[in-house]
Amino acid sequence: MTRLIVALDTRDPAQAQAWVGQTSASAQAYKLGLEFCYANGFAAAATFAKSHPLFLDLKLHDIPNTVGAAVDSLTPVAPKLLTVHASGGAAMIAAARAALERRFAPADRPILLAVTVLTSTDADGLRQTGVDASPRDQVLRLGALAMDAGADGLVCSAHEIAPLRDRLGTTPVLVVPGIRPAGSSADDQARIMTPTQAARAGADWIVVGRPITRADDPGAAAASIAAELSAAS
Ligand SMILES: O=c1ccn([C@@H]2O[C@H](COP(=O)(O)O)[C@@H](O)[C@H]2O)c(=O)[nH]1
Numbered sequence: 566m567t568r569l570i571v572a573l574d575t576r577d578p579a580q581a582q583a584w585v586g587q588t589s590a591s592a593q594a595y596k597l598g599l600e601f602c603y604a605n606g607f608a609a610a611a612t613f614a615k616s617h618p619l620f621l622d623l624k625l626h627d628i629p630n631t632v633g634a635a636v637d638s639l640t641p642v643a644p645k646l647l648t649v650h651a652s653g654g655a656a657m658i659a660a661a662r663a664a665l666e667r668r669f670a671p672a673d674r675p676i677l678l679a680v681t682v683l684t685s686t687d688a689d690g691l692r693q694t695g696v697d698a699s700p701r702d703q704v705l706r707l708g709a710l711a712m713d714a715g716a717d718g719l720v721c722s723a724h725e726i727a728p729l730r731d732r733l734g735t736t737p738v739l740v741v742p743g744i745r746p747a748g749s750s751a752d753d754q755a756r757i758m759t760p761t762q763a764a765r766a767g768a769d770w771i772v773v774g775r776p777i778t779r780a781d782d783p784g785a786a787a788a789s790i791a792a793e794l795s796a797a798s
Pocket residue numbers: 572574596598622680682683684685720721742743744752754772773774775776
């Protein structure tokens with residue numbers, strides 16, 4: 566069954582808490598990322614993680630020593646899921662994994678996710694960064710590298726779930742943003758699918774922000790997405 570993570574993309578803790586109150590019957594976890602953590606600090610994220618499963622989406626990307634040390638520093642937050650950028654390379658991902666293993670007992674260790682190609686990036690966007698591969702091929706390349714280096718799973722778009730499963734099997738935890746219910750705006754996302762399509766493709770988790778948080782009734786929007794997921798599973 567595909568589970569729902571609601572992205573609490575706000576700098577206002579009261580707003581984040583209000584969205585949690587409206588969606589708690591439908592969501593299995595919540596994402597806090599750069600906007601919330603830069604505004605409120607990691608103590609606020611740690612407090613949040615004590616009462617809700619937390620996807621801490623920091624997308625770490627630096628030299629291996631710095632990323633390993635950053636992951637060490639995040640120990641008090643104890644998120645359920647944590648992201649690094651796969652394009653940081655194998656040594657960086659291995660350093661993040663080693664830090665998590667040093668700091669957590671196996672049963673409590675956060676799930677280490679490698680972000681492959683951002684869901685806001687299309688083939689043109691990749692080309693502008695000097696990558697001539699299609700998003701699909703680049704996701705497969707980075708996904709294999711990240712899993713070999715010690716990631717537990719990958720962040721990808723729903724378009725890449727089937728090819729990733731073909732290449733890497735069922736081992737990677739696949740976390741999928743770029744989700745848009747039928748008829749809703751893509752916003753700045755380029756590689757999108759509906760909740761039903763992502764669930765049918767085999768996403769372990771989907772991440773949904775604006776289609777819920779900018780809805781007139783966030784609770785109803787989350788409930789409708791949760792209903793799609795259970796009907797598709
Ligand atoms: O490739 C990625 C990686 C992370 N995200 C994050 O997911 C949510 C999506 O929000 P929407 O409002 O539903 O577009 C957001 O917090 C991103 O930082 C992503 O979109 N793509």
